[in-house]
Amino acid sequence: MVLRASHTPYSIASVQQAISNGKTVRAIVEEHLKAIEELDSKINSITALNPQALQDAEQLDRLDSSKRGPLFGVPIVIKDQIETAGIPTAFGSIRCKDYIPATDATLITKLKEAGAVIIAKSVMPDWATSWWSTSSLSGTTKNPYDLSREPGGSSSGSAAAVASAMAVAGIGGDTGGSIRLPSNFCGLVGVRVTPGRISRDGMSALVTTQDTPGPMTTSVEDAAKILDVIAGFDEKDEFTSINAIKPLGSFQTAIQGPSIKGKRLGVLRQAFGTHKGVTKVIGSALDRFAQAGAELIDVEIPDLEYYKSYTFIYPIRSKSDINGFLASRKELAHLKIEDLQAAGEYHKALDLIDRIAVGPADMTEAPDFAAKLLAQMKFQRLTAAIFAKHKLDAMIYPTSQLPAPKTQDILDMRWSCADYPTNTIIGSQLLWCAMSVPVGKTVDVEEDPDGPELPIGLEVLCLPLDEERMMAIGAGVEAAMK
Incomplete structure (x- = not known):
């Protein structure tokens, strides 16, 4: 049974219904702050509280109802990767624990203008360099479904906080799967947009061409509401110019009347793995999709394992991207990732930092x-050709080939970052959009047959800039699973 706050979990709609019924924003924020106080000593998902959260709530309570934004009164946690004015932003690094940005990242400004309350910053590994929560700043975070297991990373704290109802929604950052993998392990919806759909202004870099922030929520509806607020062009991030290529519509409109009837879904069985619990959950979900009228077509990406491995470019790119971000902040410009690694100022389970530090x-x-650049282009063409040949709406597969792993296995470095069997890198290294949607739970019979049920997610992969179709299919998957 998931460890969850004593208050009834909220959705965005139920927050706003409660306010319409006379509840104050302050009271809602107080409930979530109380939940953090009660639960976070067990889960360890929060790095810093917003000292102005209650004042922000009171200010919203004074607003005329005509001025309330679409996220009015919604408590949100923000990954420690994204700058928040007046709240420590450490990027998971002990060396940055005293860094307090003077200005908000663009997406934080948008959230506030929409009426959201930023209540806290959430745990991440140093510089987002892992599938796990391992951080020199905060240690490890626990999965609310099983406290002996990982919530996944790098958006670890956002996932754990939302799953345990310490916040209504979270914002994460996704380079190789850092929104979708923890969402998968914690039973959430996690959305990766095409890089550039949402501004990365104020977000530390890992692989600039792959980085994107995005929502982590308990439903597709809530993710759509947040995307409608935070997506769009921003002069501070030149990558957002892609919004001129295919302008955004309304995500909330896209998910109306959710259904996968008639949708052509490519089933990528190469990515299923061999874990009996995971494959059983995904198989049951596929049966439901067929019953709901989806057209399921088995597909195969030629040389998939080669392309996943060869287009994994962190060792050659991340050093320059991380150092470039550090150099852009005068308070952090004296730091370099190779110096932090040489001094041992990072969590020792972060094997990727060792590879990044010796990169060019x-x-x-x-x-x-x-x-590698040419191989990535070939990977994109091969996969797009499958969409074209079969007239696919999306490609689907398990978000991860394994359920949430034991924290001790992570500390013992059972897997390296490059060989953990997450399927999220497919969408990331294609530079496409993808989302994880919960489709069931399984006991990890291969590792802990007497353990609790753990969430399993399905990844929905779509062509670049096809987020509205992706969200519509995600909503249809969610509906088919009810």
Whole structure:
């Protein structure tokens, strides 16, 4: 049974219904702050509270009803990767624990203008360099479904906080799967948009071409409401110019009348893995999709394992991207990732930092830079050809081939970052959009047959800039599972 706050969990709609019924924003925020006080000593998902949260709530309570935004009164936690004015933002690093940004990231400004209350910052591993919560700042975070297990990363704290109802929604950051993997492990909806759909202004970099923030919620509806607020062009992030290529519509409109009837879904069985619990849950979900009228077509990406491995570019790109971000902040400009690694100022389970630290200062100096770029383009063409050949609306597969792992296995470094069997890197390294939707639970019979049931998610992969179709299918999947 999931460890959850004593108050009844809210959705965005139920927050606003409660306010319409006379409840104050302050009272709602107090409930969530109380939940953090009661639960976070067990879960360890929060790095810093917003010291102005109650004042922010009171200010909202004074607003005329005609000025209430679409996220009015909604308590949200923000991954420690994203800058928040007046709240410590450490990027998971002990060396940055005293950094307090003077200005908000663009998406934080948008959330506040929409009436959301930023209540806290949430745990992440150093510089988002892991599938796990392992952080030099905060140690490890626990999964609310099983406190002996990982919530996943790198948006670890956002996932754990939302799953345990310490917040109504969370914002994470996704480079290789850091929104979708923890959402999968914690039973949430997690959305990765095409990089550039949402501004990365004020968000630390890992692989600039792959990085994107996004929502982590308990429903597709709530994710759509948040996306409608935070997506769009921003002059502070040139990548958001892609919004001119295919302008955004309304995500809330896209998910109306959720159904997968007639949708052509490519089933990527190459990505299923061998875990009996995971494959059983996904198989049952596929049966439901067929009953709901979806057209399921088995598909295969040629040389998938090769492309997943060869287009994994952190070792050649992340050093320059992380250091470039640090250099852009005068308070952090004296830091370099290779110096932090050499001094041992990072969590020792972060094997990817060891590889990043010895990478080239300039990614273009890597002898295989051009070859990897060409391979990524080939990977995109091969996969897009499958969409074209079969007229697919989306490709689907398990978000991860395994349920949430034991924290001790992570500390013992049972897997390296490059060989953990997460399927999220497919969408990330294609530079496409993808989302994880919960489709069931399983006992991890292969590791802990007497343990609790753990969430399993299905990943929905769509072509770049096709987020509205992706959200519609995600809503249809969610409806088919009810």
